[in-house]
Amino acid sequence: MKFRALMQDAMYMREFQAIVATLAKLAKDCVMILGDRQMHFIVNEDQSSAASPLVWATIAADEYFPEYRMEAARSDQEYIVLSMSSANLGRALSVLRGGGVSMCKLKLQRIQFPCISVIASVQSSSSSEAREVVHDVPVTIIPASDWAAYVVPRVPNSQLALSLPSLRLLRSLIDKLKNISPSLEFQASFDGELSVIAASEMSTVTSRFQKLLPRSLTVSQQEASCSVDSRKASAFFGALQLSNEELTIGIDQEHSIHLQIDVRQDVVLHSILPAVCV
Template sequence: MKFRAQMKDPLYMREFQNIIATLSKLSKDCLMILGAQQMHLIVNEDQSSTSSPLVWVSIAATEYFPEYVMEAAHPDQDYIVLIMSAANLGRALSFLRGGGANSCKLKLQRIQFPCISVACSLLSTSSTEARDVLYDVPVTIIPASDWPTYVVPQVPPSQLALALPSLRLLRSLIDKLKNMSPSLEFQANSDGELNVVATSEMSTVTSRFKRLLPRFLSADSDRASCLVDSRKASAFFTALQLANEELTIAIDREHSIHLQIDVRKDVMLHSILPAVCA
């Protein structure tokens, strides 16, 4: 079983660090599924927190890693599946935040325990020579017999999807509305209008976003709505550390809302907010 990968582009290294920082704010554990061409990072709903949403990131290896090697334990296996502390991985990559890194290497190895070794080569302000920072993140290697329990989530079907060009207003709005109502209703229509509705015993507040770009519209539906937990919605937006502003909101009527951020062409962050009862 082998895995090693290397990043060299400063922008990609910062993006990768921001992705891990986002995940570390949502759950203590992170599932890493390493395929031959893709890396998946998943944080499931934290059982100790009712406000933690399901979030996962799919990364095409060639986008971030000019060097990427994965060899499973057996020739008939396609993956390596690991569980680790999202916070520990975030701390190991925190050196990339400042933008002074030459490279960052990830390697699966066993020292006294299985771990992902993170090696960052950093430029020094006081010297022309780079210094290396090493950090070993303990991991649990999941045996193939348990893989059916650890799978990449599937994007749910939807009747209507709209693209929101900036998530800043929505982030601020949901942060305020979560204190007003335990649930939020997202209503969308084919005219590119998104309504976010919060209802309490005293009042109903509706916030409207107009002239949004439809990303998807089913043939038999020109509107869709779904009621979700306001705390889970707020947790997702509060955790985001990515600079990308555009967000796609897809509604599977009365079942779930799928949120997607296209970090770049083949790097996507997803979250599913399940429907709640009114």
């Protein structure tokens, strides 16, 4: 099997690093699924933390990588599936946050162990010549017989979805509401109103967002609501390292909430917050 990808645009490199940094804040390990045209990252709920949500990212290869090559172990296989430390990958990519990086390569290779090598060309302020910075991130190659446990999650069928123009405001709100109630209820209406409710024995706090853009998937559905774990919601928003402001919240009535950040047209960060009983 072979994998090699090249990034050269500074903005795209910073976005890619921010996506991985977000995942690294949510769980110790992540799964990397390499297809011939798409790359996926998945972090499942951390067994050591009940507040860790399910989050995944889907990246179209041609958005970030002018050169992208993937060859599976066998001709009848469509993917390479790898497991690795999200923290180690995040540290390896942290060089992309600074200036002076003209190129970054990702390469699957075996040195003393299977690894993803992150190779960055960095222009030094004290020299006219670029220096090469290399980090080898150990990976576990998942055999095809185990792929069923590592599939990309499906986006739930939301009855009602609203687009929020201010991600920062909602993040600050949820950070405060998690201290009031262990659960948060999201109520959405087709007229563009979203209510976030935190209730306790002492008080009920309701925050409303109005004049939002509705994206209803079920035309007959005028309202939808769902209660989710406030710690999981706060963990997702607190981990975000992306500068994008717009967020889409989809509600699958009394089943789950789907959070979606469109970094680019074909680069999307997802999270699913399952419903809780209140």
